Amino acid sequence: MSKPVIGILLGAILGAVDGLTAWFTPAVRDQLGGIVIGSTIKGIIAGIAIGFFAKKFHSLPIGILFGLIVGALLAYLTALMQGGYYFQIILPGTMVGLIVGFATQKYGKTPAPANS
Amino acid sequence: MKWLSDDKLRHLQAIVSDRDFSSTKYTFVRELARGGMGTVYLAQDPELSRQVAIKVLNTPDVTDDVRRRMFREAQIIARLEHPGIVPVHDVGVLADGRVFYAMKLVRGSRLDEYTAREDSLRDRLRKFQAVCDAVAFAHAQGVIHRDLKPQNIMIGSFGEVLVLDWGVAKILSESAAHSSEADTLKRKTAGERGTIADYESLRDDSADDTTHGTIIGTPNYMSPEQARGEIKQLDERSDIYSLGAVLYFLLTNQSPAASKAPSSQNHAMEAESIPRPRSINAKVSKPAEAVCLKAMAPENTKRYSSATELSVDIGRLLDAEPVSAYRENALEKLGRWLGKNRFLVFLVLAYLLMRIFFILTARS
Numbered sequence: 001m002s003k004p005v006i007g008i009l010l011g012a013i014l015g016a017v018d019g020l021t022a023w024f025t026p027a028v029r030d031q032l033g034g035i036v037i038g039s040t041i042k043g044i045i046a047g048i049a050i051g052f053f054a055k056k057f058h059s060l061p062i063g064i065l066f067g068l069i070v071g072a073l074l075a076y077l078t079a080l081m082q083g084g085y086y087f088q089i090i091l092p093g094t095m096v097g098l099i100v101g102f103a104t105q106k107y108g109k110t111p112a113p114a115n116s
Numbered sequence: 117m118k119w120l121s122d123d124k125l126r127h128l129q130a131i132v133s134d135r136d137f138s139s140t141k142y143t144f145v146r147e148l149a150r151g152g153m154g155t156v157y158l159a160q161d162p163e164l165s166r167q168v169a170i171k172v173l174n175t176p177d178v179t180d181d182v183r184r185r186m187f188r189e190a191q192i193i194a195r196l197e198h199p200g201i202v203p204v205h206d207v208g209v210l211a212d213g214r215v216f217y218a219m220k221l222v223r224g225s226r227l228d229e230y231t232a233r234e235d236s237l238r239d240r241l242r243k244f245q246a247v248c249d250a251v252a253f254a255h256a257q258g259v260i261h262r263d264l265k266p267q268n269i270m271i272g273s274f275g276e277v278l279v280l281d282w283g284v285a286k287i288l289s290e291s292a293a294h295s296s297e298a299d300t301l302k303r304k305t306a307g308e309r310g311t312i313a314d315y316e317s318l319r320d321d322s323a324d325d326t327t328h329g330t331i332i333g334t335p336n337y338m339s340p341e342q343a344r345g346e347i348k349q350l351d352e353r354s355d356i357y358s359l360g361a362v363l364y365f366l367l368t369n370q371s372p373a374a375s376k377a378p379s380s381q382n383h384a385m386e387a388e389s390i391p392r393p394r395s396i397n398a399k400v401s402k403p404a405e406a407v408c409l410k411a412m413a414p415e416n417t418k419r420y421s422s423a424t425e426l427s428v429d430i431g432r433l434l435d436a437e438p439v440s441a442y443r444e445n446a447l448e449k450l451g452r453w454l455g456k457n458r459f460l461v462f463l464v465l466a467y468l469l470m471r472i473f474f475i476l477t478a479r480s
Contacts (some may be wrong), residue, residue, distance in 0.1 A: 098463065
């Protein structure tokens, strides 16, 4: 499995789980479908970015840092759109980015160098 | 008459026992180790300004057969050019008629000494894998060691692993004996250093060096067929048994006890009754035990078919991947995966805990 594919899969799964936790908040339970879809898309976008980064740069600390930044940035944008719940959205989003950043650096096929 | 003091007597004894290297380019320094067939000395090579280890036959008045065997040992090692096998620099005859060969001086400790102070199982397995690779190379060259044991494995100062003492090694394949590497050994040494027999004779010597029924090797580490003296039937799988016995030692800190008495008829039965490594050291994993027991299977057909195959399984053990010798159940698979991916599991758990925390705080 390539690194971008790992990033997309993990981002989608964690994004969906992230969205599903909204069920525990009665105030937004009726918007659960939209939240899950939005959160999954956010996870996929983060996964693509982090996965392709991992394909180009092979460094665990830099990969984790990149995942952290991408996750935080996307979560911040989501929180801006929501107009609240900054802490509850940004912290888990950052954590998802961190996990995807770690996983894409650690797992997945590294492309073989091209023959000269 | 004046009696010699003990000190003077000891000094004289030391002078008498010193080897005379005057017919060689080497200068005697001191004795390093003494074995049944030969003694290893530390010597100085003045031409290249380096120290070497020189193995010399213990007695000068040996039969031609023993002398030929010593040459053969040097020739066998010379053809095994591998980082895990000590290289031979020179071979010849001393002024008193003793055969010698000079080899690289390895600074370090024997595997049994090394394990006495190095407790990490991972590190031991890494070293063992390097031994398997060196033996696999020898097998690929058509040579079997026949005396693999911790005492014949050296760990160098920088962690390098070297397989020593090819004195009872056997050449198996005709094709390997005629390889290009072998051709270089056809050249004869000139002058008073003596003559090396043509390489073609190596294999014949090897085949005839021991009569069928003779037991060669070290009892605790030899295969059942070797213990039965089935010299002609010995092949790579006999070395694989010995490798398994070395692994047994590395896992348990003791040699396979059941093979202490190599009474030929009962050896196979004794091999089956060897205590399982986990019964001696509970820290040994089930797959590691299975690898060891597969290598040490009493029937050679049930062992690993090659040292490379064994090395691959050791690599899998080190990488926490499933080994060919052990079929794990779903729970064990999960446990191994979790153990291998500890950090990822920790991150996911941290994420879930955080989520639970947010849910609980939102409710309250």
